[in-house]
Amino acid sequence: MRLTPAHLDTATAALRAVLPLKHPADSILRYFFRENPMLGAYDRAFIAETVFGILRHRLFLESAVEIATPRSLLLAYLAKFQGLNLRELIPFASEAEAKWLAGIKGFSPESQPLSIQAELPEWLMEKLRGFMEDSEILDLGRSLQHPAPLDLRVNTLLATRDEVLASLGKDGIQASATPYSPIGIRVAGKPAINRHEAFLTGKVEVQDEGSQLLGYLLAPKRRDMVVDFCAGAGGKSLMLGALMHSQGRLYAFDNSEKRLNNLKPRLKRSGLSNLYPQLITNENDIKVKRLTGKIDRVLVDAPCSGLGTLRRNPDLKWRQSPQSIEELKRKQAAILSSAANLLxxxxxxxxxxxxxxxxxxxxxxxxxxxxxxxxMLLNCAELMVQQKIPLDTGVFLQLSPRLHNTDGFFAAVLELLKNES
Structure with a gap:
């Protein structure tokens, strides 16, 4: 795509809207695109990729420019990370901008402090140093600077992985089986998967491979009573329903009506008849308490800092703080305690x-x-062997972008001991 002054102006305006980071970057961009309906698909893609790229590399860019403004960050990003040469940028740059842009290519991250090389703010560096070596922090930081791949989960009620791979290949979409999830597909590039027949007919859902593995750890049986305690928009609920062959009973709890509304069209496409979305006020809702001691399997995908998803949501490292994590920890402990009562x-x-x-x-x-x-704590590595999944991260499931090319996931599996007679 040939760069024009209009591209620069709209990307600068979008970045100016996003950078206060009062709200998630993707929701601000959605609002920006609604307010600018004349932008074409290529323009929106350029703006979104550029804004997220700048958020990934913000620390380096701020250290490389004289004054950090949305426009200077944008020009620096295009020069350093998008490979535009000075000749391509000169028509859009002032004399002063051209001067510092000339030196930006030679500005090396390696000469910068570790936090800039890792692109992680100081508060997070401090936490990581409590349990990681500097070399590990750098590896982690660099792995989080790359966009995440597009992973799909095959809805096994409606199709097999081989059928979906054949369908995607027929339509010129490059895709391959994921290395760990038996029902995962990794798609190359950024095709409009939401317009593909496999998506529209419910045969696939977008879901990170790491998230899919949680379903195999839970391993619900056909006639189980199951609760997805923090269901969100229901990606994991839909997977659990398919693993149960649409039998038994599956409750998707969440305290956000908007998130549960996003589940409705997905549920309709999925062909499931055993999934019941339930709006709750909090973890102590009467709908929760009514199920005390009745449930076979509970999934608690707890509200968290989301730092394992920085490849997708780079704004989180600027929107979270030590204070917000303290609040989350209190919430996590309360939710886990309440969910455990259901078993x-x-x-x-x-x-x-x-x-x-x-x-x-x-x-x-x-x-x-x-x-x-x-x-009691169960061993995730042993549970993975039972599921014939070649993955051993020890007692806990601990996935990282660097080692597994998934989001950074953690999981622990707990079992309620049977009453002694």
Whole structure:
């Protein structure tokens, strides 16, 4: 795509709207595009990719420009990370801008402090140094600077993975089987998958491979009673329903009506008849308490910092803080404790987050086990062997973009011991 002054102006305006980061970057961009309906598909793609690229590399860009403004960050990003040469940018740059742009190609991240090389803010660096070496932090930071691949989950009620791969290939979409999830597909590039027949007919859903593995850890049986405690828009609920062959009973709880409304069209496409979305006010809602001691399987994908999804949501490293994580930890402990009450003896619960911070993960689980002696920790590696999935990250499931090319996921599997007779 040939760069024009209009591209620069609209991308600068979009970045100016996003950078206060009062709200998620993707929702601000959606609003921006609604307010600018004349933008074509290529323009929107250019703006979105550029804004997210700048958020990924913001620390480096701010250190490389004289004054950090939306426009200077944009020009620096195009020169350094999009490979535009000075000759291509000169027509759009002032004399002063051209001067510092000339030196930006030679401005090396390697000469910068570790936080700039890793593109992680100081508050997060401080937390990571509590359990990681500098070389590991750098590896993690660099892995989070690349956009995430597009992963799909095959709805096994309606199709097999081979059928979907053949259908995508026939339409010129490059795709391959994911290495771990038996029903995952990784798509090359950025095709408009939401317009493809496989998506429109419910045969596939967009879902990160790491998220798919949670369903195999939970391993619900056909006639089980199952609760997805923090269902959101229901991606994992839909997978669990398919694993149950649309039998048994599956409740999708969430305290956001908007998120559950997003589940409705997906549920309709899926062909499931065993999934019941339920709006709750909080973890102590009467709808929750009514199920105490009746549930075979509970999935708690807890509200968390989301730092494991920085490839998709780079704005989170600027929107989270030590204070917000303290609040999340209180919420995580309360939700886990409440969800655990649902289990019948012998039942299984998964506590999961898309964070790599031990204080949101191992520490929450350890504190829970201390105060709930009737629960035992199961070994995720052994459960993966049972599911014939070649993945061993130890007792806990711990996935990282660098090692597994998934989002950064954590999961612990807990079982309620049966009553001794």
């Amino acid at each position: 019948k003896p012998g039942g299984r619960l998964i506590y999961a987050t898309c964070s790599f911070l031990p204080e949101e993960n191992q520490e929450i689980v350890e504190n829970f086990l201390t105060s709930h002696p009737r629960f």
